Amino acid sequence: MKKDWLLYLQLFWTFLKIGPITFGGGYAMIPLIEREVVAKRKWVKMGEVSDMFALAGTAPGAIAVNAATFIGHKVAGVRGAIVAMVGVLLPTFLLVLLLNLIFLTLKGNPHVAAAFQGIRAAVVALIAYAAIKIAKTSILDKSTFVLMVAMVVMMVVFHWHPIVVIVSGALLGIMLVKVKELLHISVPHNSKQPKKKESYIEEPEEKMSS
Template sequence: MKEFLNLFMAFFRIGAFTFGGGYAMLPMLQKEVVEKYHWATEDEIMDYFAIGQCTPGIIAVNTATFVGYKTKGVLGGIVATLGIITPSLIIITLIAAFLQNFADLAVVKYAFNGIRACVCVLIFNAVSKLAKKSVIDKICLGICVVVLLLSLFSPLSPALIVILAGIAGVLFKRTGISGGEKK
């Protein structure tokens, strides 16, 4: 029972203190899931996050479900999912009840501007950590550049881009093309 409570509370904290969507949760996810509880490795978290990105639903919920399932099976997936969504339900209910009364106040507008700026930095930090772990050779760097260009300049869906990148990785590995390991 204690493990389920730990699972719920860890994802509750992630859900409560992560503003800005799925990408902003990466630093907390790494701290709670990888460093504190050792429920997954950094590579597994990146894999769950990538799969969560290209499956229907919210990245945070999908990732929590994957980690919970890996840790404690189906019930663990449910507990982790409830943990990640409960803070949002509480916060959204409170905001819906009170925001209309305060939305036009300058201090509220300034607070949201500050939160948005902070989220940008958190996302940048998460992306730079992911890049250091994911771009391990020249082939990976090439795939990364192509994906960046496709995501910026093409109408392709992010899910399709992720699938194409996975196929490219498999094809390069199968053909024996090596990008040389990054030191």
């Protein structure tokens, strides 16, 4: 029981640290999740984080909260999901209260406006870094790369709704897998699938009986 509470405390503290950098809709938190949850705690793998963010983007609500809930549930079940969700929400809740109290006095301040310009640029950098990290575990071959480019074009040129893009990606992914299976083409499920190594160690020959 003591170990369970220790795990809940670690989950809460981890997402309490992640919460304040959930600018940009939540994707900016991916670099810190990679460092705290994947590398440091080793609770989940980076590929699982990519899947969880994909699910978080399809579910209603803020991506940061959804992702924290998914990861918390993966690590420690329902209680872990609640603890992680509270941890990621608490800093934002307190910051919004604080900003609401001082907003009127800071409104129009040139220093504050300049600071927010820098913050916006930093958020873009964080989201770009997150996109690169997710791409490494999500773009597995040429077909998934083409699919990614097609979805970007649909959003930029034709202004498709994100839900339509996600559903279309899921359906096209299923179709690609089925076509590859019919053509007997191997379907990669992990960008870092270990290759089978051939054994060069020869079996010892049986000694001839004298």
